[in-house]
Amino acid sequence: MGIFSQPTVPPLQDALTFAGKCAIVTGASSGLGLAAALHLAQRNVSTLILAVRTQKAGETTKSILLADPVVQKQTIKTTILIYELDLARPSSVAAFASKVVTEVPQLNILLLNAGMGSLEWRVTPETNTEEVFQINYLSNAILSVRLLPLLRATAQSSGEKSWLSIVGSRMIPLHSFTKYPVPDTTSLFAFLNDRAHFRGMARYSDTKLLVSMWVHELAKHTDASVVAVNNVCPGMVRTNIQANQPWWVKGLVGIIQGIRGRTPEVGARTLINAVSGAGPETHGELLGDFTIWENTFLGTEQGKKMETKLWEETLAAIESSAPGSVEEAKLKN
Numbered sequence: 001m002g003i004f005s006q007p008t009v010p011p012l013q014d015a016l017t018f019a020g021k022c023a024i025v026t027g028a029s030s031g032l033g034l035a036a037a038l039h040l041a042q043r044n045v046s047t048l049i050l051a052v053r054t055q056k057a058g059e060t061t062k063s064i065l066l067a068d069p070v071v072q073k074q075t076i077k078t079t080i081l082i083y084e085l086d087l088a089r090p091s092s093v094a095a096f097a098s099k100v101v102t103e104v105p106q107l108n109i110l111l112l113n114a115g116m117g118s119l120e121w122r123v124t125p126e127t128n129t130e131e132v133f134q135i136n137y138l139s140n141a142i143l144s145v146r147l148l149p150l151l152r153a154t155a156q157s158s159g160e161k162s163w164l165s166i167v168g169s170r171m172i173p174l175h176s177f178t179k180y181p182v183p184d185t186t187s188l189f190a191f192l193n194d195r196a197h198f199r200g201m202a203r204y205s206d207t208k209l210l211v212s213m214w215v216h217e218l219a220k221h222t223d224a225s226v227v228a229v230n231n232v233c234p235g236m237v238r239t240n241i242q243a244n245q246p247w248w249v250k251g252l253v254g255i256i257q258g259i260r261g262r263t264p265e266v267g268a269r270t271l272i273n274a275v276s277g278a279g280p281e282t283h284g285e286l287l288g289d290f291t292i293w294e295n296t297f298l299g300t301e302q303g304k305k306m307e308t309k310l311w312e313e314t315l316a317a318i319e320s321s322a323p324g325s326v327e328e329a330k331l332k333n
């Protein structure tokens, strides 16, 4: 990948259709999520669930989708539903998951796209969890466990595999764990929620590394022919992702994005590939655009130990917040 440019991303294939399918896109209110939602709607997805922070944001997103000329020309209309989801609040994540499980009869695609970055230490209101960790990692892990049974059941009833993709990042190598390893005797969650160990510049990459480990481990417990599980990085894309950053980061990243950033429409093609075209070899892997990007840290002794610890602590946290959900998702060892 060059400093001033990124490889060209081919358009989606003309024949690609999501007719008859139901998809959830988190963070559908802007950037990559909005662009991915539009791709799905343009390609006749039957039901599109916009998982957004507020009803108002959902209504705005829905109007944008319905105003699109391609969407307007469709003879069979997409049903667009708005479900509220705030990844910073575990009660909202739990309510969202319960609503989906109760109200949605089939789920073919779960695109966990929402995410954020922040250099500042902030904790979530309900659980005092460090915010970036909760939003980018923990809430996505919870959703993947809570909705896995529905994805599996849909694959069984439709005879076609379902898809679960979490949006990640190739900024992983900027993580802090090589320089500041988590001691063997320390809980990983406790470490990440301890302000003394918070390294703002690395926290985004730290959480995207955790996502990559989670997907890697989750895939070992999921049959790729039933639910394909992956993690995808869309490259650098011109979005609002820097909104929480100080002015100098926004300015610097804005300049770089202006030079080499993809438009959300182009970047989102990689997300659509991750939930429709990615091959079985990508199960559990991080796709850099369309091909496997090797996360070398996962192969190290430290990485392997951390992945096991992460898996165990995450399942324990999910089980305590939603008893029975781990077993229901068939994730018990």
Ligand SMILES: NC(=O)c1ccc[n+]([C@@H]2O[C@H](COP(=O)([O-])OP(=O)(O)OC[C@H]3O[C@@H](n4cnc5c(N)ncnc54)[C@H](OP(=O)(O)O)[C@@H]3O)[C@@H](O)[C@H]2O)c1
Binding pocket: 026, 027, 028, 029, 030, 031, 032, 033, 052, 053, 054, 057, 085, 086, 087, 088, 089, 113, 114, 115, 116, 135, 167, 168, 169, 170, 233, 234, 235, 236, 237, 238, 239, 240, 241, 242, 243
């Ligand atoms: N842009 C890039 O260059 C790039 C590169 C690699 C990976 N990514 C990843 O791509 C994903 C999408 O980001 P983007 O670039 O499209 O940025 P964006 O325009 O800022 O979109 C982020 C989305 O996440 C939602 N979100 C943030 N916090 C949330 C919360 N607490 N609960 C629910 N939703 C929340 C936002 O909702 P609101 O509208 O309510 O704020 C928004 O819809 C992220 O996971 C990001 O890490 C981006």
